Amino acid sequence: MLKALVIDPGKCTGCKQCEMACSLENEGVFNPSKSRIRVFDFHEDARFVPYTCTQCDEAWCQQACPVNAITTDAMGVKVVHDNLCVGCKVCTIACPFGTVNYNASTGKVIKCDLCGGEPACADACPTDAITYRDVEQSGYDKMKVWATRTSAGTESHGPNTPA
Amino acid sequence: MHHVILGAGPAGVTAAETLRKHAPDAQITLVSGEPEPPYSRMAIPYLLEGKIGEAGTHLRQTDGHYDAKRIAYKQGPVSKVDTSAKALTLNDGSTLAYDKLLIATGATPVRPPVSGLDLPGVHTCWTLDDARHIAELAKPGVPVVLVGAGFIGCIILEALAKMGVKLTVVEMGDRMVPRMLDEVAGNMLRRWCEEKGVKVVTGAVVESISPAGGAQPKPAPEAAAPTPEPKRPGFFARLFGAKSETAPAPAQATGFAEEAPGFAGAPENGLTVTLKDGQKLPAALVVVAAGVKSNIGFLDGSGIDTGRGVKVDAFHETSIKDVYAAGDVAEGINLSTGHNDMLAIQPVAVEHGYIAALNMCGVATRHRGSLNMNVLDTLGLISSSFGTWEGVEGGSRATMVDEKANRYIRLEFDGDRLIGAQCVGLTDHIGMLRGMIQTHLPLGKWKDKLMESPARIPEAYVAVVQSAPQVGPTGPKVALPA
Numbered sequence: 353m354l355k356a357l358v359i360d361p362g363k364c365t366g367c368k369q370c371e372m373a374c375s376l377e378n379e380g381v382f383n384p385s386k387s388r389i390r391v392f393d394f395h396e397d398a399r400f401v402p403y404t405c406t407q408c409d410e411a412w413c414q415q416a417c418p419v420n421a422i423t424t425d426a427m428g429v430k431v432v433h434d435n436l437c438v439g440c441k442v443c444t445i446a447c448p449f450g451t452v453n454y455n456a457s458t459g460k461v462i463k464c465d466l467c468g469g470e471p472a473c474a475d476a477c478p479t480d481a482i483t484y485r486d487v488e489q490s491g492y493d494k495m496k497v498w499a500t501r502t503s504a505g506t507e508s509h510g511p512n513t514p515a
Numbered sequence: 516m517h518h519v520i521l522g523a524g525p526a527g528v529t530a531a532e533t534l535r536k537h538a539p540d541a542q543i544t545l546v547s548g549e550p551e552p553p554y555s556r557m558a559i560p561y562l563l564e565g566k567i568g569e570a571g572t573h574l575r576q577t578d579g580h581y582d583a584k585r586i587a588y589k590q591g592p593v594s595k596v597d598t599s600a601k602a603l604t605l606n607d608g609s610t611l612a613y614d615k616l617l618i619a620t621g622a623t624p625v626r627p628p629v630s631g632l633d634l635p636g637v638h639t640c641w642t643l644d645d646a647r648h649i650a651e652l653a654k655p656g657v658p659v660v661l662v663g664a665g666f667i668g669c670i671i672l673e674a675l676a677k678m679g680v681k682l683t684v685v686e687m688g689d690r691m692v693p694r695m696l697d698e699v700a701g702n703m704l705r706r707w708c709e710e711k712g713v714k715v716v717t718g719a720v721v722e723s724i725s726p727a728g729g730a731q732p733k734p735a736p737e738a739a740a741p742t743p744e745p746k747r748p749g750f751f752a753r754l755f756g757a758k759s760e761t762a763p764a765p766a767q768a769t770g771f772a773e774e775a776p777g778f779a780g781a782p783e784n785g786l787t788v789t790l791k792d793g794q795k796l797p798a799a800l801v802v803v804a805a806g807v808k809s810n811i812g813f814l815d816g817s818g819i820d821t822g823r824g825v826k827v828d829a830f831h832e833t834s835i836k837d838v839y840a841a842g843d844v845a846e847g848i849n850l851s852t853g854h855n856d857m858l859a860i861q862p863v864a865v866e867h868g869y870i871a872a873l874n875m876c877g878v879a880t881r882h883r884g885s886l887n888m889n890v891l892d893t894l895g896l897i898s899s900s901f902g903t904w905e906g907v908e909g910g911s912r913a914t915m916v917d918e919k920a921n922r923y924i925r926l927e928f929d930g931d932r933l934i935g936a937q938c939v940g941l942t943d944h945i946g947m948l949r950g951m952i953q954t955h956l957p958l959g960k961w962k963d964k965l966m967e968s969p970a971r972i973p974e975a976y977v978a979v980v981q982s983a984p985q986v987g988p989t990g991p992k993v994a995l996p997a
Contacts, residue, residue: 361981390944392977401981415869416862418525418555419567420576436576438561441890444942445899446862448950450973454897454942459566 354428354487357464357471359402363481366393366400373476377467386455388464389473389482402473402482405430405451405464413463416446431465434458516541518875519603519611521593522619522810523547525555525861526842528574529868530617530875535584538876543585544611546603548592548620548810551643553581557861559646560674563653569643592620596817598835615837615875618814618825619868622807622843622859627662631724636786637801640671652800655679660788660798662721664691668804669704669891675802676713676894683714683796685788687805690717695889695900699916700923700939707896707921720791724801727785807859809844822846824857829881831871839875841867850884850953851903851934858887886953890945896921897942902952903927903935910934913969924969931962936972947976956980 371387379386389404411430414422421436422443432452439459443452452463464471466484474484518534520527523545531545547553558572575581581588589611595604596616603611624639626632638648653659657680661672664686675682686693690701691708705715788796809824820826820834824846831839831847841847842864849856863885873880890899906912906927913926922940926933933951950956951972958965961975 385943390973392974394974394978401977403977412862415529415865418557418574418861419571420574436567436571438558438566438571439892440557440561441892441897441899441942442557442861445888445890445901445946445949447946448953450944450947450950450976452946453944456895456942 361401363479364400369476370473373472377472413443413447519613520617523553526864526868527619530872531586533872544587546591563674564677618840619842620810625806627805653678657799659800663804727787830874839871841871848884898939900937904937913966915969931958944973
């Protein structure tokens, strides 16, 4: 059973606890700049949008990696292997969603790996704007949302996690 | 059905894997041009600086990967293609029949018209074998001259500088990476490198390379010393990867001298690089990175239409039926111009390999074009460029420059769509620039915000893709992996 992060910006209050939790879980520090999830703050519209990797089926980052340092695990998650990553950053320009970032302090790239199946951001989110759910259950809702905003199925891939 | 793929780089390997996925029963043969497992040239600088061993450059890391996918691996290269008989002649004289052929033979470094290129101690930095030679010579403190500060030159620059050599880089253009970055960014890179102790000479042409210490320079490459056969390190050395290669190897050094008796003592006595303006630069090692050209020589007489590279249609088929081309050797479609062009970068090679393979096994897939893009780390200063970074007539430009902080953003728009970008000192979410350009995303009011504050790119991207419904197709897109 594949699970995915389901993000509902309508429920996000911009508290950024997800960024803190992600950074602590993955980097051992409270440093939102090292978080793999980022909350975008559109204060003019009073709107907050949490944003992270959607674990593409055939991922651009994985295909662009010259040394096989990004692989797909049994859960469909695209994982960066630090021992193989040379820090060439090609994945950071190849990912059209901008969700693979370079970490200058390690010389490697970082991306969301769903914390090995227990995403800290979802645990930390107090309003259920970020939930970790069965893909089968969330898939239909996702499709419904996208059907209303894209050109009626002519685009096989939407830009990112729907609202 | 026998699919034969010439070239074991990213395009060839991606094609082989894609064929296996979509044609479970087909016979697949991958013919390599080098006596190595499929590896990535892009990883060579990291091998040189000791970040990885040779195994770390391999394109696939799982043991038995090719066997498990029933991809036969054959040692080439191929010397002749007979498209009417659908047969290949390999360098060892053997022949190989194919039903569908993919040419993914990549490129090789250009040899600029400079005398002395064949001297021991002068190397390109393109193959693992080149890397082994460079690792022997690039010892801490020795003077090294790097010819060319293009994209590849700059990646090698970083590796050489990290190896601790005394580095001088000579570039013909007026700035560093002239085909990737504009004057502002190129000059930022230059100042950065100079502050880190690298000597940068731009607008300079190398006239000759000669042995130091009064020996007669050889007049022309044709008449030059016998080229030392690329020396293959022993199996033992290869097993232990780069570490054993970087260790002092006196046997190898004397091996050089024996092979080139005319230059006994070189490179121990060193080389002199003479520039057109008369300037002389001492060097224990000269690395030439003056650009690359497609490997198409073996196609002479095959009837396959070639220009700078192999001509392909939108399905990556060549002028001859059942023959396809992908990667650095192919003139695929440039997304920005709609024209066929050489975009010799890793992600494009992968796209080509993927699309060609789908078409080879009957899954008709039109290529909508690849986006030119690069990212470069020059001693810690990270730069990137995407698409039509030089802009178009009638378009608009937004820039942000902070010379002190070494930060630069330049965005180029056509109407309210981003068509090109370059950045220095900015790494977070830069992939969004690709996303915006490649999907021809209409930015609406966010274009005006970006004109005022180019650094708001991530915000603009998320705001646009997460808000207003898009009506109608958003423009051409590259074929996405299914």
